[in-house]
Amino acid sequence: MTPTEAWSAVVAGEDAAIYAYSVAGGRVSGGDRRRALSGLEAHRRRRSRAAAIVTAAGGTPPAGSPAYELPDNVDRARAARRVMADVDVALVPLYADAAAMSTAEDRRWAARCAADSATSAVAWGQEPQAFPTPRT
Amino acid sequence: MSATPLSSAPRLTRRQGLAALGLIGPVGLLAACSSDDEATPTATIGTDPEPVSPDATVAAEEALLIAHYDAVIETLPEAQSDTRDALAALRDQHVAHREALGGGGEPLLDDLPESPTIATLSAAEKAASKSRIRSCVDASDPDLARTLAFIAASEASHVPALKDLA
Numbered sequence: 001m002t003p004t005e006a007w008s009a010v011v012a013g014e015d016a017a018i019y020a021y022s023v024a025g026g027r028v029s030g031g032d033r034r035r036a037l038s039g040l041e042a043h044r045r046r047r048s049r050a051a052a053i054v055t056a057a058g059g060t061p062p063a064g065s066p067a068y069e070l071p072d073n074v075d076r077a078r079a080a081r082r083v084m085a086d087v088d089v090a091l092v093p094l095y096a097d098a099a100a101m102s103t104a105e106d107r108r109w110a111a112r113c114a115a116d117s118a119t120s121a122v123a124w125g126q127e128p129q130a131f132p133t134p135r136t
Numbered sequence: 137m138s139a140t141p142l143s144s145a146p147r148l149t150r151r152q153g154l155a156a157l158g159l160i161g162p163v164g165l166l167a168a169c170s171s172d173d174e175a176t177p178t179a180t181i182g183t184d185p186e187p188v189s190p191d192a193t194v195a196a197e198e199a200l201l202i203a204h205y206d207a208v209i210e211t212l213p214e215a216q217s218d219t220r221d222a223l224a225a226l227r228d229q230h231v232a233h234r235e236a237l238g239g240g241g242e243p244l245l246d247d248l249p250e251s252p253t254i255a256t257l258s259a260a261e262k263a264a265s266k267s268r269i270r271s272c273v274d275a276s277d278p279d280l281a282r283t284l285a286f287i288a289a290s291e292a293s294h295v296p297a298l299k300d301l302a
Contacts (some may be wrong), residue, residue: 086216092289099272100282111269111285118289123296130229131236131286 004059006094006101007050010110013094014047015064017087023115024072024080032077036084039120046113050098053106091117092132191280194271194287196241197221197264198234202227203243204260209254219301225252225296233287258298 021043025036051061069111073079095114118132205227212220234241249256268288275281 059245092286096282096285096289099285100278104273107281108269108273111272111281114285114289115265115269116291118293119296122293128226128229128290128293128297130232130290132289 001097001101003098003101004057006098007053007057008059008062010098010113011061011095012064013087014043014050014089015062016068017043017091018047019068020070020083020087024083026079028077028110032081035123037079039084039088042116049109053102059108066100074077081124082126085091085126086134088117088124089121089126089129089132090134092121093134106129171243191237192241194241194268194284195237195239196243197267198230198237199241199243200245200247201260201264202234203231203245204248204252204257205230207248208254208257211252222297222301223257226297229290229294233290236283236287254298254302258295258302261291261294261298265289265295 012017016039021036021040024032025040028036054061070083092114095110095117099110099114102110114132120129121132122128155178205223209220209223209227212223214220265288268284268291272281272284272288
């Protein structure tokens with residue numbers, strides 16, 4: 001794995017998260033809605049910064065898919081929270097790889113994003129894990 | 137009444153799923169060495185003649201967290217078995233962290249708060265996550281950096297879990 005590959009995977013993961021938050025965030029209300037909206041903004045910012053890192057390294061950031069597979073029952077609030085937890089926790093290993101493949105500020109930022117993603121997943125109801133990774 | 141259990145976690149994209157599964161995939165050691173040599177931190181810890189490796193330092197911090205959890209669990213009555221069990225599960229994750237760092241490292245038990253509570257645990261987890269991020273930045277080995285990023289993530293995620301128990 002090269003740094004460009006690691007950061008491109010982050011871009012793809014953030015794209016999926018943006019899509020999931022856009023859809024699932026509309027299915028929750030109250031405090032969850034507010035958290036989903038700020039989470040959506042955070043995912044957009046992170047996608048943008050990760051893409052800039054890929055570009056700075058001479059790579060081309062991957063284009064997002066127009067749509068992603070989501071479970072059928074995403075319209076239920078509980079399932080919506082779970083979808084957001086799932087995309088968040090899926091980002092943790094991607095950011096951990098990006099941390100391994102980077103140095104200095106990029107690495108610091110990758111580690112911070114890993115921490116924020118894992119925290120968000122647990123806040124959405126996922127069980128904490130020693131090494132946060134997606135459920136299979 | 138029960139929501140469909142979503143036994144299959146949503147695969148958002150095939151690519152994404154595959155990438156996520158590759159967390160322990162091949163480490164691009166060559167790539168890592170050649171990428172940013174000038175920016176690689178020189179991991180010198182002062183002028184200590186016998187520098188402690190980051191693993192042992194962090195392992196000792198993990199041991200302290202384990203002792204912190206044990207102390208809090210001890211203060212809880214048997215009747216609060218759910219809370220005790222939940223704390224024990226989080227504690228065990230620190231055992232896994234410590235093992236991933238090669239074990240070792242003696243905890244500085246004097247650093248435990250006088251009255252350990254879930255609130256002091258939460259503060260300790262926050263501080264630990266920040267400390268892991270610093271160690272991650274300083275790590276000269278990419279594998280260690282990856283492990284520390286995972287541990288930072290786990291510890292940060294313990295904070296909302298503890299909030300639910302407070």
